[in-house]
Amino acid sequence: MAGVALFGTDGIRGRYGEFLTERLAERVAFAAGQLIPERSRIIIGRDTRASGVALEGALTAGFIKSGHTVVRIGIIPTPGLAYLALEPGVALAVMITASHNPASDNGIKIFGDNGMKISDSWETQIETWVNSGIEVPNTPSGEVIEDSTAVDRYAKHLIGAIDVRLEGLTVALDCAHGAASVIAPQVLEKLGASVLAIGVKPDGANINAGVGSTHLEALQELVRTSGADIGIAHDGDADRALFVDHNGGIIDGDHVLATLALAMSNSHRLKKSTVVTTVMSNLGFHKAMAGAGIAVEVTAVGDRYVLERLNELGLSLGGEQSGHIIIREQATTGDGILTALTLLALIAKGEVNPGKISQVFESFPQILVNVPVSNKESVMIDPVITEALHDSERELGGSGRLLVRTSGTEQLVRVMAEAETVAQAEKVVTSLVALIRSRYGQ
Structure with a gap:
């Protein structure tokens, strides 16, 4: 396995059974286990891919062989796992997902006890050990715990993130047959919204298949035919959201970010009157922000780089055209459900007209x-x-x-x-x- 590059811009990702195998997952877990104190607590979550179960078992084996306690959460959105990483006693949180990729792929994202993706230095150390050829010892000394209430704790966090009920709003929701399907419809309904949901019947093989944030056609049709006020589309692990207006028009991450930035600026909650985005953001976004007196910080593509800049400068809002939005006071990573709730709250208060979000600026071709x-x-x-x-x-x-x-x-x-x-x-x-x-x- 000499010289294999493991980590890309968003963790480890590749075709299951070819690049990403149980052996590799076990070795990654054992290597990561060497970087934290002995007898630490590690939480593991996954999306709805069938291969997630086998990879969960392999990661568990690697961590308990390095002497740690593994808490298995089951299916949960990536931002939910990052939120739970902040709970007392958690040393690492490991998410098994390939995000918006097809079911044949899978991946591993690792978060530290601060709820943020581990550093480049830690990734390099894990990669070096995995490529060393040293065998994982067959001496389990840790333990395994199943936690069936973790998703409920994340749901409670989401419900408490907004200060308004959503009665009167009809929301079309596409969960991509992914991790959002176990939580997003329930949270919206508890807040009073009427929910029309698709992509909520995962079978292990249908994640992102013709649905979700990379395939908006079904959601567009649902919004147009149902008269919903707005449509929300998540990807497989719900760390992003794209939207559809009442006419079926697509609202991308740039327009959502601009809408949130303007609303936060108007209520004096946009720290330093600055928003963070990436090199992919549209020129129209930059012109709209300049016109509103909002400064724009630009990073490389990837929500980890957006987060780094937010933390470095003490800012409150950042995101990507692809739909990753980070509301820093409430999250340590892109959170599609939180983004949707924040936007819906503004709509419920009458501060944002859902039919005009796509008009907040004119995109350059x-x-x-x-x-x-x-x-x-x-x-x-x-x-x-x-x-x-x-x-x-x-x-x-x-x-x-x-x-x-x-x-x-x-x-x-x-x-x-x-x-x-x-x-x-x-x-x-x-x-x-x-x-x-x-x-x-x-």
């Missing part, structure tokens, strides 16, 4: 193409491509922008352009993609 390449690192340092990038940037001038970056998990280069017209953006992207394919195409 954005064209994004993922280019499979033979060597993504070489693309980024190729002088011919670099010169073409500079030429394209000059062509766009001050009325657009260009972003070329590598995927954190695949041999892909992402080429994105924004401009005042679709034609301008397409011209720039088409030219660059053709050049990259001609030199590094697979």
Whole structure:
């Protein structure tokens, strides 16, 4: 297993049974167990993938062989596990999920006792041990506890996060046949909303299959035909949410973030009048924030980088176009259900019109193409491509922008352009993609 790179931008993720095996999971757990005090308490949660059960068993074995107590929570959203990591006595929280990926994939996310993803340094130490070839000793000395009330504690936290009832609101909800299905409908109903739910019948193989935040068509149709006030779509582990307005129009994370930022600014709750977003945020978002006197901090893609900047600067709100929103005073990671509740509370109070969220700013046309390449690192340092990038940037001038970056998990280069017209953006992207394919195409 020498030299295997385990951690990407969001933990360990790959095809179950090929990259991510029970043996690898056990070794990761044993290695992580070496980084915390003896006889520590570790909580493990999972989404609804069938492979999660076997991986849960393997992780449990690795941790008890390193002398720790494992508390198995079962199915829970990733942000729920991160919240429970803050409970007294918890040293690590491990989530088994591949988020929005298909059921054939799975992954491992590890959180520390602060509810945040472990540091790059810890990831490196785990990776080094896993790749060392040292065998896990077959001497279990820890214990296993099943905790059937953990999801209820997270639900109580969510219900207490808003200060208004949701009676009178009809919400269409898509839980992606994932972890949200065990909690999101119940929380909304307890708060008084009328809930029309799809994607709530997980069978181990249907997570994210034609449903959820990456497949909004079913939710759009449900909203249009039911007359719901708004639609909410989660991904497999519910760390993100996208929305659909009453006409079936898609509301992305940029528009949700802008809406929350403006509302928090108006109520003087937006710390330092600053919001954090990533390089993928639309130019229209930046112009809207500037017009409202709100500063924007920009990070690399990934909610861990958004969180780092929030903590570093003492800020209260950040997020991504993909729907990861971090409300720092209430969460340590992106939380799709919390985001939805916060937005619904503003709607219930009359502070936000759900039909106008998509109008909070006008998006610049954005064209994004993922280019499979033979060597993504070489693309980024190729002088011919670099010169073409500079030429394209000059062509766009001050009325657009260009972003070329590598995927954190695949041999892909992402080429994105924004401009005042679709034609301008397409011209720039088409030219660059053709050049990259001609030199590094697979």
